[in-house]
Amino acid sequence: MIEEIPDIVISRLPIYLRELTRLAEEEGKLTTSSHELGKHLGISSAQIRKDLSHFGEFGKQGTGYHINYLVQQLRQILHLTREWNVAVIGAGYLGHALTHYKAFLDQGFHITAIFDNDPAKIGEQLDDIVVQDMADLEKTITELNIKMAILVVPANVAQEITDRLVDAGVRAILSYAPIYLKVPPDIQVSYSDPVVQMQRMTYYLA
Amino acid sequence: MIEEIPDIVISRLPIYLRELTRLAEEEGKLTTSSHELGKHLGISSAQIRKDLSHFGEFGKQGTGYHINYLVQQLRQILHLTREWNVAVIGAGYLGHALTHYKAFLDQGFHITAIFDNDPAKIGEQLDDIVVQDMADLEKTITELNIKMAILVVPANVAQEITDRLVDAGVRAILSYAPIYLKVPPDIQVSYSDPVVQMQRMTYYLA
DNA sequence: CTACAATTGTGAAAACTTACACGAATCAAC
DNA sequence: GTTGATTCGTGTAAGTTTTCACAATTGTAG
Known part of the structure; x- marks a missing residue:
């Protein structure tokens, strides 16, 4: 039942995390969309949504993603909440x-x-x-x-x-x-x- | 007619080159096989043969590859014959x-x-x-x-x-x-x- | 309240990559 | 020579990854 998540997906998560943090800190954004995130990273929006879907549903139709929430989730997934x-x-x-x-x-x-x-x-x-x-x-x-x-x-x-x-x-x-x-x-x-x-x-x- | 070679293939060539050089210099080997090279690199022999086949036929059935020759070929492919x-x-x-x-x-x-x-x-x-x-x-x-x-x-x-x-x-x-x-x-x-x-x-x- | 634009999550299709498996070639042993 | 063990190069199959495309949801404007 436990789905094996491809390493290639895992390897993109830190990049999403990095850009999300930058969007929040540098550009002061509170929310973003898979399309916007993808544009900043040279990655298709479908890929980003598919990647995230392995771990849960973090966005909202019509609205996109709340950056702080998604950052927090990614940090948990990647075990970055500890030192x-x-x-x-x-x-x-x-x-x-x-x-x-x-x-x-x-x-x-x-x-x-x-x-x-x-x-x-x-x-x-x-x-x-x-x-x-x-x-x-x-x-x-x-x-x-x-x-x-x-x-x-x-x-x-x-x-x-x-x-x-x-x-x-x-x-x-x-x-x-x-x-x-x-x-x-x-x-x-x-x-x-x-x-x-x-x-x-x-x-x-x- | 010019076949487009996948970047993932290109990215393995320097690793082959590195190991071939090591086999020659450290272990004093003159020849090797896709099987031996793969064992040293955690890559299947089929993958190595397939990768190399994009660029020509560098080996000999029954014998394998002459290391110096293959190194020279790889260096040419990767444009490493110049500085x-x-x-x-x-x-x-x-x-x-x-x-x-x-x-x-x-x-x-x-x-x-x-x-x-x-x-x-x-x-x-x-x-x-x-x-x-x-x-x-x-x-x-x-x-x-x-x-x-x-x-x-x-x-x-x-x-x-x-x-x-x-x-x-x-x-x-x-x-x-x-x-x-x-x-x-x-x-x-x-x-x-x-x-x-x-x-x-x-x-x-x- | 309705229409419209934006956006998600996802099943299915397409594209890409790796592994299998086999004919052909080479060499060594007898 | 013949046999047997190796090994290559490659067509095909299997597996993996990406892209497509759409129903469903949300928010906005009138």
């Missing part, structure tokens, strides 16, 4: 940048630990946290109840660190490492390899 | 990190300009380039023949900067800004909003 502790693995330039990334905090993602195995980096202060030795990975992740990690390490150690993260209880990984990660089926991975994204685009550049 | 000049827009933490990102250079993406409008950042030295005033955007992009840009600016200025980039001749944009960008149909955009990626994953965390 999430996040670990960053790798304290290179990119690890630093992501640790400082303000939007994470605004959206309830608290980076509460950062790790590296370079003795020169261990102990370094970053805002309010300190770079920890990779040896303490399991201990800290367990203690801080960290379920999400951002992986910013070289490809050759990414799989082995992923295995350790999963064993320590991490359930979702955002990976910037240029390699496919083998994980158990209940573990989520999102990939973000900038080179791969650039290489897709060069195809279209004559 | 690309790239501009980074925004010299915050993330802009810095991406400018330093070594893998870009390894893959033929040369970051030859970085811009910001903060007087405190303009003039700052980053490796071998200097942070330029956003006012010089058009001039520099034209002079250096830059066709690709990495956008690392706040949402509220992202669209206006995108318009300027496109007018200046940029044809592909990798955007970290948390907003949908409206561009002409012949302009490529890749999105990489870390918050959106995290929010997709929290859906699956009970």
Whole structure:
């Protein structure tokens, strides 16, 4: 009876949420329609309505959607009504940048630990946290109840660190490492390899 | 007669290329099969063969693929046999990190300009380039023949900067800004909003 | 109160993507 | 040579995703 909702639908919800928030905050709107939302996002109105229909009926015929209400519903669906502790693995330039990334905090993602195995980096202060030795990975992740990690390490150690993260209880990984990660089926991975994204685009550049 | 190749196929080619390179360099392999490649990437062998068949016949029955040859072919298909000049827009933490990102250079993406409008950042030295005033955007992009840009600016200025980039001749944009960008149909955009990626994953965390 | 415009939610159709399965080719072993 | 194990490329089937199009509902204007 429980309908399996396609991941491609889930992946659009944060984008709807982002735009709805912007419509409310930047444009001061209280309501919107699937047509308006779609126009702002390059998505058809039918798609938006179909996507939302997986979770309930949030709009009203003739009127559209009350933005605050829909935002609240989406945040509940996506489990964003709580805060999430996040670990960053790798304290290179990119690890630093992501640790400082303000939007994470605004959206309830608290980076509460950062790790590296370079003795020169261990102990370094970053805002309010300190770079920890990779040896303490399991201990800290367990203690801080960290379920999400951002992986910013070289490809050759990414799989082995992923295995350790999963064993320590991490359930979702955002990976910037240029390699496919083998994980158990209940573990989520999102990939973000900038080179791969650039290489897709060069195809279209004559 | 010219077959239109789906973007979803194109987007897998860089991943094949990445793994093929790794197989050659790390594991010293000279040949591979669609089955082996797929096992390393979590993709079915049929999918890989079908994808490649859009572009020609690169393998041999019974034997599989000669890695070096396939790598060379993929690089040609993706227009990676030349080098690309790239501009980074925004010299915050993330802009810095991406400018330093070594893998870009390894893959033929040369970051030859970085811009910001903060007087405190303009003039700052980053490796071998200097942070330029956003006012010089058009001039520099034209002079250096830059066709690709990495956008690392706040949402509220992202669209206006995108318009300027496109007018200046940029044809592909990798955007970290948390907003949908409206561009002409012949302009490529890749999105990489870390918050959106995290929010997709929290859906699956009970 | 009635007519009209806007908009939702959704079943059905269309379009797109992936997986199956098989003939043909290749190579190694005997 | 012949056999058997691999593997490719591909036509077709199956599965997934998007789009269409319409009944039902809501609000507005006269």
